[in-house]
Structures are given as C-alpha cells and as structure tokens.
Amino acid sequence: MSRKTAPAPVPPEVGQVRFDVFKSLWLWAMLVPGVLFGIPSVTPATLTVSLVMAFLTLCLGHSVGLHRGIIHRTFEANAVVRGGLLYLFVLSGLGGPLSWARLHAVRDHWQNQRECPPYFAYRHSLVRDFLWNLHYRFDAADERALARLPPGVFEDRWLRFLERTWPLHVLGLAAVTFALGGPGAVAVCVCARTAGGILGHWFVGYAAHVWGEQRQAVPGATESGTNVWLLGVLSFGEGFHNNHHVHPGSARMGMRAHELDLGWGSLRVMEACGLIRSLRAWHRPAAG
Template sequence: MSVFLLALVIFAIGYLINIFYITVLYHRGLSHGSVVMGPKLTKFLQYTGIWVTGIDPKAWACMHRMHHMHSDTELDPHSPKIFGVFGVAMEQLHSYENVLRQLIKKNPKFTRLVSDIPFGVSTLNYKRLWMLPYVLHLVLAVAIGFATGSVILGFAYYAGIMSHPVQGWMVNALAHRYGYRNFSTKDESTNNWLVSFLVFGEGYQNNHHARPKRTNFAIRSSEFDFGYGLCLISQKLGLLRLPNSSV
C-alpha cells in the first residue's frame, strides 16, 4: 500500500472515531436523547470523551442546546447570520470556551440547561489541563511518524482524530447558509448534501431543527444519514438503544 493510501486509511480511522463520539454520543445521545445510552456507556463517555475529541462532553451539549434555543439569533453561539460564514470558525471556539467557564463557575443560566446530564465538567478543565488531550494525540502522531518513517502518516492521524473544529464549522456555517429546506423553521437552517456526506448526516440541519428528537436526520428518500447508520450498528453491538420514534 502506498504512503498516500495508508495516510487516507489512518486519517479515516481517526476521523471516524471522532465522528462517532460527536454525532452519536455527544449530539444524538447527550444533547437530544435520540439514542439511549446506558449507565456504563455514559460513564465511559464521561471519562474518555475529552481525551478522544479534546472537547468536554457537558460543555458541548450545553452549547448545542443553546444553539437550538436561539438558532440564528444574536444569542446563537455560532450563527453565520451573525458572525459570517468564516467568522463562525473562531466564534464557535470562543463560545465553547465561554460555556465551559460558566459551567465551571456553576452559573445557573448554563447549568440548568444540562442538569439532566449525570456528570459534571471534566476534571481536566477544572484543573486547567485542557491541553493534555491535544498533547497526547500529538505524541501519538509523532510516534506514528517515527515508527513508520513518514511524517505524513503522523499528520494524517492528528488531522483525523482532532477534526471536530472543521466538522463543526462545516455544519454550523455552511448548513445554516447554503442548501435546500424541507421545513419552514424559524431559523435559517438548510440541508447541505455535501456537508451531510462529510459529517455523517449532520449537514441535514433543516431536518434536524424541525425534528430535533429524531435519530435519523434524513427525511427524503434521496437523503442518507451515515450517522444514523452508526447508531444502528451501535445498537446491534449492544452499546446503546434507539427509541421507537428514531426513524
């Protein structure tokens, strides 16, 4: 196998792991309850989420719920209508940092939004050690580079496993600006087929905002949600359960 193909495989593995955590566990599980996670999986997510993605699970869920409450208004943490398509890239990071600070301070305006989540902000964030997951993955990337003699393979791993900021920008910016609409929602969410393909169904933002509790973000027969496929596989493996109304 050529170095280029191997780099694609390594990137895809890291990307898929990140996608599984974000779209299945953080989004459909913690944020909306459209997949049902048992106590063991919830505990597993509590301790591994930040180490795998670099993102605190509770803070992510809190910011996402704020997004649904205030979608495409001035209170939306990351709306292209307010911050511009490219401005969302940095604003989503600033908003995440602010949400995290408010949760650590136990600001009731924020904590009440995620009071149903049975764990707190990660200890790493309380101790201001948020950079450790990034360092860990950087070390792993360097190790892969040394072991294989290819810097490209190490970079491919890091780019895949730490891909959420790019994924988030595509969903939050492009799928709230470019695409078609199946539903007349109060926000400017759209369905963007390219973003949906790249981010496993997350680009069907108009469908999702119209029916946020629905596990399958695809509505039309021409739409396909790869993230829902991951949910079905996870259910087959006994990792989680899909409610009867998931389709």
C-alpha cells in the same frame, strides 16, 4: 458623517463574547503543522488511519456519543459504552464535552426565539463566523437555558474529568502515534485530522444555516437550519440540519431515502449488537 457600528455579538444581559487565547492557539497549533508537514507526509497507511480515526471520533464520538447521546438523549447505553463514546469525542480534539453541551443548549435556546442575538443567528459573513466561532468564546450571564439538557449532565464525574483533561488525551494520542509512526504520522493522523475536524464542524454549522434546502420552518424560531446533501453525508448526518431543528429529539437526521445519515446507520448497528437501547427515531423517512 457617522459610520454605522456593527451590533454587539450578544447583549450584556445575555452574556459576553471574548477572545479565547487557548482556543485560537489550539486550532493553529494543529492546522499549521498539519498543512506544512502533514500533506508531504501522507502515505496510504497514514491516510487510512486518519480516516478511520475521523470516523471513530467525529461520527461515533461527536455526532453519536455527545450530540445524539448526551445532549439530546436519543438513546440509552450502559456506562461503559457511553463512556467509551465520550472518550472518542475527546480524541477528536474539538474540546471539552461539558463546554460543548453548555454552548449547544444556550445556542438552541436563542435560535428558537424570535429575537436572537447576532452571535447565534446566521446573519453575518463566513469570515465573521470563522472569527467568532473558532477564536472567541461565549460566557452566559444567565444559564437557565441549560435546563434544556437532560438532568445530571453537569454532575457526571466522567464528563467532568474529560472536561478538565481533554487536551492531555489528544497529546497522549500524539505521543503514541509518534512512537509507532514518527513525526509524519503525528502531522497527518493527529494535527491534520484535528484541524480538519474543527474546520469541518464549523463550516458545516455555518453552511447548514445559510445555504441549502429548508423544507420546514420551526414556528417562532429565528433559525430553522437547512439541509445540505453533500455536507450531510460527509458530516455523518449533521448537515441535514433543518431535519434536526424540526425534530431535535430524533436520533435520525437523514429523514428521506436519499439522505445518507452514517450516524444513524452506526446507531442501528450498535442497537443490533445490543450496545444501545431505547433508540428514538420519531419519523419514518419520506419518499423521494
């Protein structure tokens, strides 16, 4: 009796999914010392610094700066503000900004098709997603999906510099942290925070496609995302993913009054301070 083989993550004409040694080592090099040495070293000071850094790097850097600012261009900012937000993203330790933009564009393209490769569709287990997303990389065979990104992204010299050098900036932050607070501070504020950011981003991405509420489906799409209230709040709005799939060009992801979107709140404060302009939020929050 023959055994059924699992489908390939992507067909050859779409691309290739292969093990990424550096990606895997980076996660575990942060996670192991973060757990073994970070947890025993937690103090009120290191915990506070770590939480502040998480807000700066994941909220302002990733959600606001890269995701809403570069990938979806939901607001405009001058070069200094824009560059500063992207530098905060790099300090999150999640990876290079151009790699993230490229994968996001290709994933969005396939999720909005009726026939979506397994790698981009959430029809597999949490364990398989953990392996695929945190230990493997996707190399596209056809990059026409990159046309979804705003023009000039891959020609931006600051983005290209950060893409080439992003691990060095995280290690530089670790060196400064060591000088100011010692090895315990590095384990908490750099290792544990980075590992938590990587695992948290992955888990929110999985949960906000598999569990939660889907108020509206995207016509013709394989994936429309879901809204998971608690994860939406903790992820600065990213967990309100059904809202984002339906309205990808809106800077506001929490559409209803109870959907606390800290990324949107940060953008409103920045707009009031004159740091950004042309903020796009296409839909008013619904009642309830």
